[in-house]
Amino acid sequence: MMNNSLIQLHSFSLPKFPSSSSTSGFSSNYNINNRRRRCRFTRFAVSASSVPLLDLPLLPFPKEQILVPSEYKKLHLYEARYLALLEESLYKNNSLFVHFVLHPIAVNETFTEASFAARYACLVSIEKVERLDVGALxxxxxxxxxxxxxxxxxxxxLRGLVMPSKDYVLLDNSELDSKVSELxxxxxNLNSLEIKLKAPEEASLQTQTSNALKWAEKTVAVDCDEAFIPSLAERISYSALQPVSGSLQSELSTLQKEKLRAMDIKDTTERIGNSLKYVKNNISIVAAKLALQSLKIQ
Known part of the structure; x- marks a missing residue:
């Protein structure tokens, strides 16, 4: 039995991944084998109930570029196919598309064609576009x-139908509110330390963590069915999963694992607990870096 969170693809040429970079300055180009691959496809049945669906363009990324709700990211799109997707999203789909992870999976030992799983899909809103001589940011x-x-x-x-995938909540509101407040x-606290680490003279500097939290706390203004908008608590549970200023590669690898785990969890309180542990660990790391920074200044 195949996990219902996966879709196997069929009868399309595997796309090249677009160049992408986050606001922290990391960038990579994702190139795949030049030969034309074919993939398998499975369509899941959806009950004819009131489940809301959106028909949207889809943009694939490798697992290393998973996107979580609340996260802000910068993409450089320059291939014709992705610029066409951009125009479709902006002018026909209320500036929405779907960011998802596409990676190989094992089907069986005798299967010789490429097989890929589509996982960790996230509804995305385009907040800003900067046109360039080549492509667009x-x-x-x-x-x-x-x-x-x-x-x-x-x-x-690529294009497809998507349905919302939100958490269930086991705790009463008062207990959940307490955990949200703690996070x-x-x-x-982490943001205050990050500001000192990045630039002590710029106390108002906003980090990615602060940016994500501020977005999560607002009423989300997106032109789509409200069923696609996570609850306040769920949005805040993801806001901790942002790169910390001056992160080492090992720390970014830890963040990657936390994001993958967070996207699999369906209980808001469990994700908040994991996020709180992750943030407290980051506070310790940044505090240690600040101590070293202070010694160097002296």
Missing amino acids: VFIRGIGRVKLVEFGQEQPF KEALH
């Missing part, structure tokens, strides 16, 4: 998890 925000229920290729880009306090 596109600033996006992760809104909420979605599940792909139908997947295909509409030349020249927010930890995030504010």
Whole structure:
């Protein structure tokens, strides 16, 4: 039995990954084998109930570039297919598309064609576009998890139907509110330390953590069915999963694992607990870096 969070793809040419860079300055180009691969496709049945669906362009990324709700990211799109996707999103889909992870999976030992899984899909809103001589810089925000229920290729880009995938909450509101408040306090403490680490003279400097938290606390203004918008508590639970100023590669690898785990969790309180541990660990790391920074200044 295949996990219902996966979709196997069929009968389309595997796309090249677009160049992307986060606001922390990391950038990479994702190139795949030049030969034309074919993939398998499975469509999941959706009950004919009131489940809301959106028909949107889809943009694939490798697992290392997973996007979580609340996260802000900068993409450089320059290939014709992705510029066509951008125009489609801006003018026909209320500035929305879906960011998802595409990676190989094992089907069986005798299967010789490429097989890929589509996972960790996140509804994305385009917040800003800067046109360049070659392509465009596109600033996006992760809104909420979605599940792909139908997947295909509409030349020249991928397109599919998605449904919302939100948490369930086991605790009463008062207990959940207490945990949310504790996480927010930890995030504010981390932000205060990050500002000192990045530039002591610029006390108003905003970090990615602060940016994500401020977005999460606002009423989300996205032109789509409200069922796709996560609850306040769920949005805040993701806001901790941002790169910390001056992160080492080992720390970024830890963040990657936390983001993958967070996208699999369906209980807001569990994710908040994990996020709180992650933030407290980051506070300790940044505090140690600040101590070393102080010694160097002396």
